[in-house]
Amino acid sequence: MERCCIKACMAKSKNIFWLICFVCYSSTAGAVTHIRSISFAGNEVTQESVLRRQMYISEGDVLDINTVEKSVQAIRDLALFKTVTYYLTEDYSQTDKDEQLVDLVIQLKEKIYLLVLPRIRQDGDDTHLGVQLHWDNMYGLDHQMRFLVENRGTTEGVAENRQRIKYVYPNVNGSSYELAFKLINMKEVDDNEASGSIVRQDQNFSVGVSKWLNEQGRKFGWFIGTGLNFRLRDNEDIAGTPLDTGLEALIFELRYGYNKVHTYDYNRGGREFGYSLDVSDHVLGSDSEFFKHVLYYRSYYRFESRPHDNLNVQTILGHSTDDVMGDAAFTLGSSDDLRGYRNDRFEGNTVLLVNIEYLMPSDWKPAFRYVYFIDFGNTYDDIHDMAHEPLKTGLGAGFRWKIRKLVKVDLRADLGYGVDDEDFRFTFGLRHMF
Numbered sequence: 032m033e034r035c036c037i038k039a040c041m042a043k044s045k046n047i048f049w050l051i052c053f054v055c056y057s058s059t060a061g062a063v064t065h066i067r068s069i070s071f072a073g074n075e076v077t078q079e080s081v082l083r084r085q086m087y088i089s090e091g092d093v094l095d096i097n098t099v100e101k102s103v104q105a106i107r108d109l110a111l112f113k114t115v116t117y118y119l120t121e122d123y124s125q126t127d128k129d130e131q132l133v134d135l136v137i138q139l140k141e142k143i144y145l146l147v148l149p150r151i152r153q154d155g156d157d158t159h160l161g162v163q164l165h166w167d168n169m170y171g172l173d174h175q176m177r178f179l180v181e182n183r184g185t186t187e188g189v190a191e192n193r194q195r196i197k198y199v200y201p202n203v204n205g206s207s208y209e210l211a212f213k214l215i216n217m218k219e220v221d222d223n224e225a226s227g228s229i230v231r232q233d234q235n236f237s238v239g240v241s242k243w244l245n246e247q248g249r250k251f252g253w254f255i256g257t258g259l260n261f262r263l264r265d266n267e268d269i270a271g272t273p274l275d276t277g278l279e280a281l282i283f284e285l286r287y288g289y290n291k292v293h294t295y296d297y298n299r300g301g302r303e304f305g306y307s308l309d310v311s312d313h314v315l316g317s318d319s320e321f322f323k324h325v326l327y328y329r330s331y332y333r334f335e336s337r338p339h340d341n342l343n344v345q346t347i348l349g350h351s352t353d354d355v356m357g358d359a360a361f362t363l364g365s366s367d368d369l370r371g372y373r374n375d376r377f378e379g380n381t382v383l384l385v386n387i388e389y390l391m392p393s394d395w396k397p398a399f400r401y402v403y404f405i406d407f408g409n410t411y412d413d414i415h416d417m418a419h420e421p422l423k424t425g426l427g428a429g430f431r432w433k434i435r436k437l438v439k440v441d442l443r444a445d446l447g448y449g450v451d452d453e454d455f456r457f458t459f460g461l462r463h464m465f
Contacts, residue, residue, distance in 0.1 A: 064094040067122060067132040073139035078171040082106055082137070084202065084247055094119075094133060103137065105249060108294045111168050113435050114140040142438050144168045150181055151459065159183050161193075167438040175199040186220035187269055189230055193217040207248035211239045211258075220269075229274065230267040233356075235260065239284065256286035260309070264356055278356050280317035283310045292331060297397045297433055298341045298390065300333040311355075323351040323360055329465055339397045341390040345465045350414050351380045361410050363423070366458030369408045370447030371425030373456070379410030383417060386465060390431060400431040404445070424450040 068090055071082050085105035088098045099117065107115045120134045150161035161181030169176060176198050183191040193216070200210040215235040222228050239258025243250060260282040266274040288305020309323040325347065332342040351360030363369040364376030368384055385407040393399040406425040411417055429445035445458045 062129055062131040064131040064133060066090055066092055066094055066135050069135045069137070071137050071139060073141065074171075076141055076144060076168060076171045077111060077139070077173075080205065081109070081171065081173050081202075082139075085109065085249055088135075099135065104293060105251065106137065106139075108251065108292075109173065110294050110439055111142060111144075111173065112139045113142050114138075142167075143436050144438065146437060146440075148461070150179065165438070173201050175201075183219065187228055189218075189220050189269065191219045193219075201250070202248045205248070207243045207245065209241045209243070209256075211237075211241070213237045228269055229276075230269065230271075232265045232267070234263045237261070237284075239286075241286065251290060253289050254287070256284075258284040258286075260284055262356055276357075278318040280311045280319040280356060281315040282317070283315065284308070285310075292329075295333075295338075296435070297339045297392060297400070298333065299331040299343075300341075302328070302330040304328040309355075319354070319356045321351050321353040321355055321360065323349070323355065325349040337391070339392040339400075341388070343386075343388045343390070343465070345384070345386040347382065347384040349382045354380065359410070363408050363410055366445065366460055367464060369406050369423060369425050369449075370404065370427060370445055370458060371406070371449030371454065371456050372423070372447075372452060373454075376449075376452070377408075377410040377423065379412050381411040381414045381417065382408065383411075383422065384408035385422075388464070398433045398435060400433070402429045402431055402443075402445070403427075404429065404447075406447075426450065 066088065069083075069086065069088070071079055074082065085108075086102045087105065088095065088102050092098070103115055103117055106112065115137065117135060117137045120136065122132045122134070144167045146165040148163050148165065150159065150163045159181050161179060163180075164176070164178040166176040168174070177196065179193070179195040181193045181195075183193060185191065195213070195215045197213045198211070202208070203210055213236070215233070217231075217233045217235075219231055219233075220228055221231050237258055237260040239256055241254055241256030244253040244255065245251070260280075262278075262280045262282065264278045266276045268274060285308040286305065287307075288303065290303040292299055292301040292303050305327055307325045309321070311317040311319050311321050313320055326349070327345070327347045329345045330343070332344075334340050334342075349361055354360065359378035360380045361382035362375040362378045363382065363384065364372035365374050368386070369376070386404065387406075388402050388404045390400045390402045393401065404427060407422040409417075409420060409422050411420060425447045427445055427447035429443060432442040434440045434442065440461055441463050443458075443460050443463070447456050447458065448454070449456065
C-alpha cells in the first residue's frame with residue numbers, strides 16, 4: 032500500500048512541479064502562459080468528443096493548475112479509465128516574450144468495456160445462477176448496455192427465471208439529454224394467502240429521458256428526468272390455468288436530483304441526493320392506483336490521513352399511497368438493503384432505511400478492502416406507524432475487491448447478522464451496495 036501511495040504521490044508531484052515551473056517562469060519573465068493545444072493519448076476506443084465534454088479548460092485559456100486538475104478529475108469520474116494522468120510541454124521556438132505557450136497532453140489507460148460474466152448471486156438460502164453481458168462505452172461514446180438471463184431455481188415444480196435488458200444513450204447528439212430503455216420479464220411463484228401459491232408472469236417496459244442541468248452535458252451536478260413505465264402481470268395457478276387476477280399499469284415517473292460523487296483509484300468521495308415520484312392512476316388506464324415518493328441521500332467520506340479509507344452512508348425514505356400492482360410498495364431484507372435477513376423479510380407502503388459502511392484497504396494491496404457495516408430499517412403499513420415501531424438492525428463484516436481493469440466491478444462478500452431474527456446471512460455480488 033505504501034509503495035502505491037508513494038508512486039501516486041510522485042506522479043502527481045511531477046505534474047505539479049512542471050506547472051509550478053511554467054507559472055514561475057512566466058511570472059519572472061513577465062509573460063502570460065496560455066494553453067496552445069490539448070490532446071489525448073491512449074484513447075483507442077473512446078472518442079475525443081466524450082473527453083472534451085468533461086474539460087473545464089480549452090485551447091487559448093490561461094494556464095491554471097486548479098482548472099487542469101478539475102478537468103482531469105472529471106474524466107476520471109466517467110469511470111471508463113484505469114488511469115488518467117497529464118503532462119505539459121513547452122514550445123521553445125516562440126519569439127514572443129510576452130506570451131508563453133504550452134501543450135497539455137492527457138494520458139489515458141482504458142478499461143475492458145465488453146464483458147460476458149457468469150451470474151452468481153448468493154443471498155441467504157437463495158442461489159441465483161445465470162449469465163450477464165456488460166457493454167460499457169459502446170462505439171466509444173459512453174453508451175451502456177446490460178443483458179441478463181437468470182435461473183432463480185424451482186418452486187413447487189415451477190422454474191423461476193428473469194430476463195432483463197437495459198440500454199442507456201447519454202448526450203443525445205451532443206446534447207445534455209440522456210435516453211434510457213429497459214425491458215424486464217420475470218416468472219416466479221408467489222405464496223398468496225387468499226388463493227394459495229400462484230405463478231406470476233411480470234413484464235415491464237420503461238423509457239426515460241433525463242437532462243443534466245449544465246450546458247456541457249457533463250454527468251455532474253443537478254439533473255431532472257421523466258419517463259413512462261408499462262407493467263403487465265398475468266397470474267396462473269400451479270397447474271398452469273390462467274386466473275382473472277391479472278393487472279396492468281401505466282406509470283408516470285419524475286426524477287430530480289444532484290450528483291457530486293468523484294471516482295478515485297480505489298474508492299469514491301462526495302455526495303448525491305434526489306427525489307423520485309411514480310404516479311399510476313385510473314385516468315391513465317391503470318388497474319393499480321398510487322402515488323409513490325422516494326427521497327434518498329448518499330455520502331462518501333474520505334480522510335486526508337487515510338485516502339483509501341471510506342465512510343459511506345445512505346438514507347432512504349419512501350412512502351406510497353397504496354399497493355403497487357397488488358404488492359406492498361417497499362420490501363426490506365436482501366443484500367441490497369437490510370443485510371442479515373431473508374429476502375423480503377419486511378414489507379409495507381412506507382420505508383425508512385439507513386446504511387453505514389466503513390471500508391479500509393489491506394496493508395499489501397489497496398484493491399482488497401475490508402468492510403464493517405450496520406443497517407437500520409423497517410417498513411410500515413402507514414407512515415404514521417413510524418413513530419411506534421422500532422427499526423430493525425443488521426450488522427456484519429465483509430470483503431471488497433475493486434477490479435480496476437473493469438468498469439464499476441467491485442466483488443463483494445458480506446456476512447450479516449439480523450439482530451431481530453438472530454440469524455446469519457451470507458451475500459455475494461459484483462457491485463457496491465450503494
